[in-house]
Structure formats: structure tokens, C-alpha cells
Amino acid sequence: MTRHMTGAQIVIQALKDQGVDTIFGYPGGAVLPIYDELFQQNDIRHILVRHEQAATHAAEGYARSTGKPGCVIVTSGPGATNAVTGLTDALMDSIPMVVLSGQVPTFMIGNDAFQEADTVGITRPCTKHNWLVKDTADLATTIHQAFHVATHGRPGPVLVDIPKDVQFATAAYLPPEKARVSHYQPKTKADPEAILAAVEAIERAERPVFYTGGGIVNSGTAACAALRDLVGATGFPITSTLMGLGAYPASGEAWIGMLGMHGSYEANWAMHDCDVMICLGARFDDRITGRTDAFSPHSYRIHVDIDPSSINKNIHVHVPIVADVGSAIEDILALWRERGARTNAGPVQKWWKQIALWREKDCFGFRRSDQVIKPQYALQRLEALTKGHDRYITTEVGQHQMWAAQYLGFEEPNRWMTSGGLGTMGYGFPASIGVQIAHPESLVINVAGEASWLMNMQEMGTATQFRLPVKQFILNNERLGMVRQWQELLHGERYSASWSESLPDFVKLAESFGWKGIRCDSPADLDAAIREMIEHPGPVLFDCLVEKHENCFPMIPSGKAHNEMLLGEDATQGAIGAAGAVLV
Amino acid sequence: MNALHIKKGASSHSAYDLRNPLGDQRETHTLCVLVDNEAGVLARVIGLFSGRGYNIESLTVAETDHLGHRSRITIVTTGTPAVIEQIKAQLSRLVPVHQVNDLTVEGPAVSRELALIKVAGTGERRVEAMRLAEVFRAKVVDTTLESFVFELTGAPTKVDAFIELMRPLGVVEVARTGVAAIARGGFAPD
Incomplete structure (x- = not known):
């Protein structure tokens, strides 16, 4: 028997049937009927944020740390436009997210009504797909399809725009199993010929490297387990992008560190000199490749990606494999074992010796100080003191983000939430809220810079209201550190608008929201202060005053190749040429 | 574009x-x-x-x-x-x-475009426009004493050639539909 409901009831029922337990949002005129239904039920918990952008980042943090899609509700007009940054962020980092937006009534669309915006038009390029629902009879099916599209193939954000009259009108509710199945069914199983080519390359490789990315984390824990099997069985070195950290444990024997612009010296040289590159769920982003015409010039490249448009987009590959990366790794492993589990052990051992030589450069070394806290030292201590904990890390964007990636070790997937593709300052704090909601008992730390953190600081109220003990670990250099670094290297040390003036007193700010505030400016006091932060049962704002002019190294300057990486000491003006200066 | x-x-x-x-x-x-x-x-x-x-x-x-x-x-x-x-x-x-x-790589295909070309002129130029239209099998769909509107269907290159020939004879306006194309043979591609 079909049940008739109002549009608002259909929304809530569809969310329940899709397994949604938490929704991040902010009410407004065009979503009042939905909020009225939210009020009258207890299965879905609504988290009231202080700005819609934070709702989207919190949903990203929730999604990234659980593997489930994040869910957001915003009102029409400004509610929807405020969600655009989070939608774009999720699109770039392939995070499954469903955003429901209110819209003015259908008969007013196009009239420049109060709080009207062309939401589907604005969000078309920053969603995987979006819908404007003009008939309540289509509402249930559309929401079910939205979840299907967000979570199938390459995950991504979707948006369903629901006019207010559609929320009031009644129609029959269609449960997910009765809803029309979308034709959207991306291919997930690899071609056997491509798997064979990959296995043959693994068997004959002399200088192999696994280059892995966020796709493995997105594929799930089975993919991470399969990756660990494959790396363990072959003994090949493995590096990862920023997004893929934790898929393979940082303590693993084959781990050679993150690659890319601020990756490890050994990982980048291994990428440059390898003869077989096995790219699993990564997309040859420009932060990874550096100068593309000098990228890994002698390698035979295998690329597994669920999105065919990622293949040959930036870098030509020899063996394209369109598949779910977990399934492809399992296929590779099975065929390789069936053929005798052979590797070219002698040359691979020699390759490891070469990697050990690169490692001797100690690229993450830094000049220590007992006067001021070096940001690297702060993260080393944070790592040492939180390592044994059930820990989740989020970050903002900038130098602190790169240092966090360099100095914190991730043993498990879904423990590291950062804005990679879009590089959204202001991501980390709301993301930490989303993570803490999903993991109330865990230690959730947002490693932040003071400038990024201020971009979404209004969320302090959210953390207080929902009793979320998030730890905000701010490396405060009173600078926009990464901007300052580029101005030093590229723009003649003219520091245009790159310092943080008029900062708040973070301790007082914390106390005004009922948080604990900790300030630390001495290396000698740092351990005790970090312990105090961890042990405090509520939210903590940790103002860690660090060296103001520290640069983030190693670094591949723009327009340079992997083997032209700068270690700290080499950094001088003129390292980046005129051609590199136009790049971001 | x-x-x-x-x-x-x-x-x-x-x-x-x-x-x-x-x-x-x-x-x-x-x-x-x-x-x-x-x-x-x-x-x-x-x-x-x-x-x-x-x-x-x-x-x-x-x-x-x-x-x-x-x-x-x-x-x-x-x-x-x-x-x-x-x-x-x-x-x-x-x-x-x-x-x-x-359709460019998946086997032979036909591409067609429809164009409406307005040519204004009198005397010998008008006669010449008519003569060229016959060569191109263009139809006259509207006429005044000083103008024709020709309708031409064909491959885009044919339409281009016709317009270029007409230009010195007094092209006033051109409307083109853009290309519709389909693979040759009895099957739909998959």
C-alpha cells in the first residue's frame, strides 16, 4: 500500500530510508516545512551550524571519517550560495554528499522573489549532478537517485533543490526499492587484458613504485586491506598523495612518504627515476606532477581509476584500467599469485638501496630551537603524545597542513581529513565538528593556522551547543604562512597583505564560548600544554605561538621537475623562474 | 566560437x-x-x-x-x-x-546543415545569384524584386562555399542550423 505524505514528510522518510542519522544545516523560510518535520521525529539528528559553508565541511568530515554520505540542509538564496564552497570542495576531493536546498515556490521561480537564487544553475558546475524538483510526486525518487549518484562511481556532492510548495503538497511515497533505478551505473570491474598487462609489468619491474591516492580511501577498507596485501607481497615501495594518507600505514616497511610539491625527497625521486609506476586511485594532479613534460620520463605507467576522464588527462599512461580500485587491486593480486608471485627481486633490492641513499638526505630535518617553538617540532610532539589515541586529524589549508602531512603518521584510512583539491581555508574546524559527531568518543584534532581558522571561527558555538570536545591546535605565526613563503621566494620579499593583524586573544575567545583556552610559546612547556589539551574533556583552543618566518620544505618549485626539489638550505630567490612564477 | x-x-x-x-x-x-x-x-x-x-x-x-x-x-x-x-x-x-x-572515427557518417541566405541585388548580380543557387540546388523560399532568401541543405563545407560565392553578390544575412550528423549503414552505433 502506498502512503501519501507531504513533500516535507517525504524528505524525512527518504532520508531515513537512506540510512541518514545526522544532518547538518541551517533553517530559513524556504525549508520551514522540512524543519517542522525534523522537529517531530527523533531518528535524524540535526546539527545546527552557524554558517552554511560550515554545514558542508562538517558533512565532508562526517563522510570522510565514516565512508557514508554526508547530508546537509540549507534554505534558498543565501543558504544555497553559502554552500557552494563546500560543494566545490567535495567535488574536487570526491566526497559523497547530499545537499537539500529550499527554493521559492514553483510559481515564483524566475520572479526575483525574496531569497531566490538560481541554485541549480549556480551549483551545476560544482556538483556531480543536481535536480530541481517541481512535482511532489517526483520527490522521493529524486532523493533516492541523489544518494545513488553521490555514492556510486567516483563519489561526489549532489544537490536537490525543493521549492516550498513542493514541500507542502502531498504525493505517494516511493521507498528506495520501488524507486526507478538510475541508468547511472559506472563500470567497476577491470578488463582482464589490462589486469594482465599490469601483472606483467609488476613481474618485470626493476625500479617500481606504487603511487596511491584518495580513491583507495573512498573505495573502502577492503581496498586498503587489498593494497596492504599487494604492497606486502611484492615488497615494492609505496608513496601516496595528500588525500590517500592512511590507506597504507605510515609505519609500514614499504612506506617512503607522501609525494608532491611538499612531499618527501625519496618519494619524489623514486617517482622520477622509476621504471614502472602503478598509480592506484590518484589523478596526476599538478601538485603531484610538477612540470609535466619532465614527469617520470622513463616509466611504464599503469593507472587504475574509476573515472575514465581521469585517465590520460594530465599524464599519458600505458595501461589504463577503468575500475573500482579495490576490485582492481584484488584482481591484480589474484592473477599475480596465480602466475607464481614473481618479482625481479635483485634489481628491486638495488632500487631500495638507492631509495635509502635518498632517505639519508633527511628531507624533513629542521633547525631546532629551545627559544621558540618550531612548527615542525610542535607537530612532532603532537604526534608523539597522541599516537596511541583513537585519533582523527583535520586540517585547514597552508603551511601547517603540509607540516601535518609530513610529521603526523597515519596508520589507518579515514583518519585524515583535509581539503586537497580545492585548498579551502576554513575547512578544518567545521570538518572536525563533523568527525566528532560521527565519533563522539574519539580524540579529534584540527591542526590549523590562525588565518585559516578564523575563516570559520563562528562554529565555536556549534561545538559548545553539541558538547563536542574538538581540539583546535593552532600553529600561530601571525602570518598567512604559505602566502608569505611564496612572496619570499617569488616576489622579492614584499609581503603584501600576508600578515594577520588584529588577532583576537585566543584564550579569552575560548573562554567566552565556554571552551578551554591554552597558550604556549615555549618549547619547554609544549608537552605539558599538549597533554592538558588532550586530557580536557571539552573543546580546547590551543594557541601555539610558533616561529614566524619558517618555510615549508622540501619543495618542488612551480614549473620544476621532481628531481629539482629544493631542500631547506637550497632555498634562495630565483629558484623559481619566470615561467614558474605564473603557476599557482 | x-x-x-x-x-x-x-x-x-x-x-x-x-x-x-x-x-x-x-x-x-x-x-x-x-x-x-x-x-x-x-x-x-x-x-x-x-x-x-x-x-x-x-x-x-x-x-x-x-x-x-x-x-x-x-x-x-x-x-x-x-x-x-x-x-x-x-x-x-x-x-x-x-x-x-x-562519428569522425567510428566509420563513415553523413553531416548536414541547413542554411537560409538572404541576398539583395538587382540586374546582372541578381541573375547570377539565381544561377549559382541552381548549381548548388538551393531553393528560393522568399523573394522580393530586390532580394532572394535561399534555402540550402548540405555538408557544412558546401554551405560555406555557397555563402562565399554569394558574398560579392550581396549577402545581407545568413542563418545556419548547425550540423546534424548520423552514421552510414543500417545500424545504430553502440
């Missing part, structure tokens, strides 16, 4: 210096895209081309299967082979896109 011209040496969709390893010979391809006939689908396709810096030479769209709720978009585009492959992959991953066929 030359505004989206792709710079040599830069990849089409990025401001960055990403050189194409597979040569930079620009090719013209005719793509046929089958889509759900739903609101915004054309905006999605056009947005993809403008957002990623691809070139559109010609674009036509109309519903072709009312019951199946399908429209057919025919796009003529130019780019290096790698860019053409990217365009096809990017189109294919749009949710309402069912099928993308590259």
Missing part, C-alpha cells in the same frame, strides 16, 4: 603548463551525444565545454525519441587527439548522458 581557442602547448582545460605528449595536431570531430531530455541538460553540456576551455564549432539539439525521453546533441569540436578523448570522457560521465559516439 573562437573565444575558447586552445593555446598551443597548453592543455585545453587548465591554465597550467601541461604539454600534450601525443602531438598537438588539431583535429575536427563530430560527436553525437544521447541525453535524457530533461531541464538543464544542454546547460550541463555547454557548461562543460566553457568551463574546461573546449571549443564548440557547431552544436545542435532536439528531442529525437519522445517516448524514451531522449534528445540528441550533435557537437562539432576541435582539439588535439588527447583533448578529443578528454571531451568524450568528460561528456560520458555526465549523469544524464547515455551514449557518446565520435
Whole structure:
């Protein structure tokens, strides 16, 4: 028997049937009927944020740390436009997210009504797909399809725009199993010929490297387990992008560190000199490749990606494999074992010796100080003191983000939430809220810079209201550190608008929201202060005053190749040429 | 639409210096895209081309299967082979896109375009315009004592040639539909 409901009831029922337990949002005129239904039920918990952008980042943090899609509700007009940054962020980092937006009534669309915006038009390029629902009879099916599209193939954000009259009108509710199945069914199983080519390359490789990315984390824990099997069985070195950290444990024997612009010296040289590159769920982003015409010039490249448009987009590959990366790794492993589990052990051992030589450069070394806290030292201590904990890390964007990636070790997937593709300052704090909601008992730390953190600081109220003990670990250099670094290297040390003036007193700010505030400016006091932060049962704002002019190294300057990486000491003006200066 | 011209040496969709390893010979391809006939689908396709810096030479769209709720978009585009492959992959991953066929590489195909050309003139120029129209099998669909409107159907190159010939004879206005194309033979491509 079909049940008739109002549009608002259909929304809530569809969310329940899709397994949604938490929704991040902010009410407004065009979503009042939905909020009225939210009020009258207890299965879905609504988290009231202080700005819609934070709702989207919190949903990203929730999604990234659980593997489930994040869910957001915003009102029409400004509610929807405020969600655009989070939608774009999720699109770039392939995070499954469903955003429901209110819209003015259908008969007013196009009239420049109060709080009207062309939401589907604005969000078309920053969603995987979006819908404007003009008939309540289509509402249930559309929401079910939205979840299907967000979570199938390459995950991504979707948006369903629901006019207010559609929320009031009644129609029959269609449960997910009765809803029309979308034709959207991306291919997930690899071609056997491509798997064979990959296995043959693994068997004959002399200088192999696994280059892995966020796709493995997105594929799930089975993919991470399969990756660990494959790396363990072959003994090949493995590096990862920023997004893929934790898929393979940082303590693993084959781990050679993150690659890319601020990756490890050994990982980048291994990428440059390898003869077989096995790219699993990564997309040859420009932060990874550096100068593309000098990228890994002698390698035979295998690329597994669920999105065919990622293949040959930036870098030509020899063996394209369109598949779910977990399934492809399992296929590779099975065929390789069936053929005798052979590797070219002698040359691979020699390759490891070469990697050990690169490692001797100690690229993450830094000049220590007992006067001021070096940001690297702060993260080393944070790592040492939180390592044994059930820990989740989020970050903002900038130098602190790169240092966090360099100095914190991730043993498990879904423990590291950062804005990679879009590089959204202001991501980390709301993301930490989303993570803490999903993991109330865990230690959730947002490693932040003071400038990024201020971009979404209004969320302090959210953390207080929902009793979320998030730890905000701010490396405060009173600078926009990464901007300052580029101005030093590229723009003649003219520091245009790159310092943080008029900062708040973070301790007082914390106390005004009922948080604990900790300030630390001495290396000698740092351990005790970090312990105090961890042990405090509520939210903590940790103002860690660090060296103001520290640069983030190693670094591949723009327009340079992997083997032209700068270690700290080499950094001088003129390292980046005129051609590199136009790049971001 | 030359505004989206792709710079040599830069990849089409990025401001960055990403050189194409597979040569930079620009090719013209005719793509046929089958889509759900739903609101915004054309905006999605056009947005993809403008957002990623691809070139559109010609674009036509109309519903072709009312019951199946399908429209057919025919796009003529130019780019290096790698860019053409990217365009096809990017189109294919749009949710309402069912099928993308590259009629330029998937076997013989016919391309046709309809044009309306208004030519104004008197005396010998008017007679010459009429004579050329007969050579091209263009139809006269409107006439005054000083003008003709010719209707011409053919491959885009034929339409181009006709317009060029007519220009000195007094072309006032040209309307073109853009290219519709279909594969030869008795089968629909899959």
C-alpha cells in the first residue's frame, strides 16, 4: 500500500530510508516545512551550524571519517550560495554528499522573489549532478537517485533543490526499492587484458613504485586491506598523495612518504627515476606532477581509476584500467599469485638501496630551537603524545597542513581529513565538528593556522551547543604562512597583505564560548600544554605561538621537475623562474 | 566560437603548463551525444565545454525519441587527439548522458546543415545569384524584386562555399542550423 505524505514528510522518510542519522544545516523560510518535520521525529539528528559553508565541511568530515554520505540542509538564496564552497570542495576531493536546498515556490521561480537564487544553475558546475524538483510526486525518487549518484562511481556532492510548495503538497511515497533505478551505473570491474598487462609489468619491474591516492580511501577498507596485501607481497615501495594518507600505514616497511610539491625527497625521486609506476586511485594532479613534460620520463605507467576522464588527462599512461580500485587491486593480486608471485627481486633490492641513499638526505630535518617553538617540532610532539589515541586529524589549508602531512603518521584510512583539491581555508574546524559527531568518543584534532581558522571561527558555538570536545591546535605565526613563503621566494620579499593583524586573544575567545583556552610559546612547556589539551574533556583552543618566518620544505618549485626539489638550505630567490612564477 | 581557442602547448582545460605528449595536431570531430531530455541538460553540456576551455564549432539539439525521453546533441569540436578523448570522457560521465559516439572515427557518417541566405541585388548580380543557387540546388523560399532568401541543405563545407560565392553578390544575412550528423549503414552505433 502506498502512503501519501507531504513533500516535507517525504524528505524525512527518504532520508531515513537512506540510512541518514545526522544532518547538518541551517533553517530559513524556504525549508520551514522540512524543519517542522525534523522537529517531530527523533531518528535524524540535526546539527545546527552557524554558517552554511560550515554545514558542508562538517558533512565532508562526517563522510570522510565514516565512508557514508554526508547530508546537509540549507534554505534558498543565501543558504544555497553559502554552500557552494563546500560543494566545490567535495567535488574536487570526491566526497559523497547530499545537499537539500529550499527554493521559492514553483510559481515564483524566475520572479526575483525574496531569497531566490538560481541554485541549480549556480551549483551545476560544482556538483556531480543536481535536480530541481517541481512535482511532489517526483520527490522521493529524486532523493533516492541523489544518494545513488553521490555514492556510486567516483563519489561526489549532489544537490536537490525543493521549492516550498513542493514541500507542502502531498504525493505517494516511493521507498528506495520501488524507486526507478538510475541508468547511472559506472563500470567497476577491470578488463582482464589490462589486469594482465599490469601483472606483467609488476613481474618485470626493476625500479617500481606504487603511487596511491584518495580513491583507495573512498573505495573502502577492503581496498586498503587489498593494497596492504599487494604492497606486502611484492615488497615494492609505496608513496601516496595528500588525500590517500592512511590507506597504507605510515609505519609500514614499504612506506617512503607522501609525494608532491611538499612531499618527501625519496618519494619524489623514486617517482622520477622509476621504471614502472602503478598509480592506484590518484589523478596526476599538478601538485603531484610538477612540470609535466619532465614527469617520470622513463616509466611504464599503469593507472587504475574509476573515472575514465581521469585517465590520460594530465599524464599519458600505458595501461589504463577503468575500475573500482579495490576490485582492481584484488584482481591484480589474484592473477599475480596465480602466475607464481614473481618479482625481479635483485634489481628491486638495488632500487631500495638507492631509495635509502635518498632517505639519508633527511628531507624533513629542521633547525631546532629551545627559544621558540618550531612548527615542525610542535607537530612532532603532537604526534608523539597522541599516537596511541583513537585519533582523527583535520586540517585547514597552508603551511601547517603540509607540516601535518609530513610529521603526523597515519596508520589507518579515514583518519585524515583535509581539503586537497580545492585548498579551502576554513575547512578544518567545521570538518572536525563533523568527525566528532560521527565519533563522539574519539580524540579529534584540527591542526590549523590562525588565518585559516578564523575563516570559520563562528562554529565555536556549534561545538559548545553539541558538547563536542574538538581540539583546535593552532600553529600561530601571525602570518598567512604559505602566502608569505611564496612572496619570499617569488616576489622579492614584499609581503603584501600576508600578515594577520588584529588577532583576537585566543584564550579569552575560548573562554567566552565556554571552551578551554591554552597558550604556549615555549618549547619547554609544549608537552605539558599538549597533554592538558588532550586530557580536557571539552573543546580546547590551543594557541601555539610558533616561529614566524619558517618555510615549508622540501619543495618542488612551480614549473620544476621532481628531481629539482629544493631542500631547506637550497632555498634562495630565483629558484623559481619566470615561467614558474605564473603557476599557482 | 573562437573565444575558447586552445593555446598551443597548453592543455585545453587548465591554465597550467601541461604539454600534450601525443602531438598537438588539431583535429575536427563530430560527436553525437544521447541525453535524457530533461531541464538543464544542454546547460550541463555547454557548461562543460566553457568551463574546461573546449571549443564548440557547431552544436545542435532536439528531442529525437519522445517516448524514451531522449534528445540528441550533435557537437562539432576541435582539439588535439588527447583533448578529443578528454571531451568524450568528460561528456560520458555526465549523469544524464547515455551514449557518446565520435562519428569522425567510428566509420563513415553523413553531416548536414541547413542554411537560409538572404541576398539583395538587382540586374546582372541578381541573375547570377539565381544561377549559382541552381548549381548548388538551393531553393528560393522568399523573394522580393530586390532580394532572394535561399534555402540550402548540405555538408557544412558546401554551405560555406555557397555563402562565399554569394558574398560579392550581396549577402545581407545568413542563418545556419548547425550540423546534424548520423552514421552510414543500417545500424545504430553502440
